[in-house]
Amino acid sequence: MPEPCGRTFDEALLSGYVDRALVQREGQRVRLHLESCAACRATVEDLRAMREAAMSSTFETPRDEEWSETPHTEAGRLLVGLGWPLVTAWAVLVGGYALWGSWQETDNLLERLMLLGGVTGFAMLFVGVLLDRLKAAKTDHYREVHR
Amino acid sequence: MVDSPAPPLVAGDAGSERHLIDRAKAGEPAACDALARRCRRGAYLLALQMLGNRDDAMDVTQDAMLRFFSTLNSFDAARRVQPWLFTIVRNQVRDLWRQRQRRPADAVGESDVLVGQLVAPQPSPEADLHRQELRRRIWRALATLTADKREIIVLRDYHDLSYSDIAEVLGIPVGTVMSRLHGARRRLRARIEEEGGRHA
Numbered sequence: 001m002p003e004p005c006g007r008t009f010d011e012a013l014l015s016g017y018v019d020r021a022l023v024q025r026e027g028q029r030v031r032l033h034l035e036s037c038a039a040c041r042a043t044v045e046d047l048r049a050m051r052e053a054a055m056s057s058t059f060e061t062p063r064d065e066e067w068s069e070t071p072h073t074e075a076g077r078l079l080v081g082l083g084w085p086l087v088t089a090w091a092v093l094v095g096g097y098a099l100w101g102s103w104q105e106t107d108n109l110l111e112r113l114m115l116l117g118g119v120t121g122f123a124m125l126f127v128g129v130l131l132d133r134l135k136a137a138k139t140d141h142y143r144e145v146h147r
Numbered sequence: 148m149v150d151s152p153a154p155p156l157v158a159g160d161a162g163s164e165r166h167l168i169d170r171a172k173a174g175e176p177a178a179c180d181a182l183a184r185r186c187r188r189g190a191y192l193l194a195l196q197m198l199g200n201r202d203d204a205m206d207v208t209q210d211a212m213l214r215f216f217s218t219l220n221s222f223d224a225a226r227r228v229q230p231w232l233f234t235i236v237r238n239q240v241r242d243l244w245r246q247r248q249r250r251p252a253d254a255v256g257e258s259d260v261l262v263g264q265l266v267a268p269q270p271s272p273e274a275d276l277h278r279q280e281l282r283r284r285i286w287r288a289l290a291t292l293t294a295d296k297r298e299i300i301v302l303r304d305y306h307d308l309s310y311s312d313i314a315e316v317l318g319i320p321v322g323t324v325m326s327r328l329h330g331a332r333r334r335l336r337a338r339i340e341e342e343g344g345r346h347a
């Protein structure tokens with residue numbers, strides 16, 4: 001049934017016309033109607049202006065530094081996962097060997113106390129950080145996203 | 148940082164997009180980084196335009212990127228990345244709304260906050276200022292639409308997705324896109340006119 005303005009097609013075709021999404025026959029039909037209908041012409045012009053304004057809108061986006069994590073692949077995750085225990089084991093063995101050597105080389109009580117104090121302090125810091133990390137890992141939504 | 152509107156998700160043709168995906172799947176770090184950088188930007192803008200809130204948009208983008216990379220190996224390289232990524236973002240946005248029992252239409256009072264996300268106009272001729280004012284009015288009016296109307300306008304008019312890509316993201320038949328889009332645009336136009344009347 002024709003509309004009051006004489007349009008005989010679905011009004012949604014006006015959007016399709018603006019988006020150039022119509023087949024040739026439909027486009028021709030809309031074009032012919034627009035030549036004689038000021039109301040539909042105004043609608044098309046408004047839709048076009050809205051679309052052009054939206055398309056040319058610019059938005060602030062976060063700087064790269066603001067994204068704290070960058071996802072990696074499974075392979076990368078696996079390598080990093082294996083690498084850290086290896087490096088830790090190496091550090092413990094080498095450090096332990098050096099400390100044991102130093103302990104054996106001296107009979108001085110003060111030097112031994114200094115060694116013991118340093119190792120104990122380092123161990124306490126390490127355990128403290130480890131506990132924090134373990135607790136965070138349970139609640140961190142992004143734990144699978146690596147830096 | 149200011150971004151220009153709607154550049155392609157992955158620069159170049161479909162072949163180069165597929166090549167980048169293949170390299171990322173093979174675990175090449177440079178390809179992963181390039182893909183993450185490019186996808187993240189489009190995902191963030193979509194989330195921002197759906198949610199209107201920078202912090203929420205960043206959270207949704209992080210979650211969407213996590214899902215994107217965790218499913219990369221099962222992604223069919225013959226498909227295009229953008230509709231797939233946008234589907235993930237859209238689902239994350241809807242999950243967030245569901246958690247908060249909130250829709251964009253409830254955020255009317257925050258429309259001034261939304262407008263703050265638009266980049267301020269540079270000194271320019273009168274025609275440009277008029278267009279910038281229209282951008283603000285559209286953005287403000289968009290915040291008052293329902294989720295269904297808002298998302299289809301965002302996908303078409305802000306991200307320039309084709310009707311078939313929109314159908315894929317929204318999970319609706321291609322034939323439905325035009326009528327739904329037109330209904331949303333009519334509503335948006337009416338809201339802009341109402342707002343114009345209030346400010347006159």
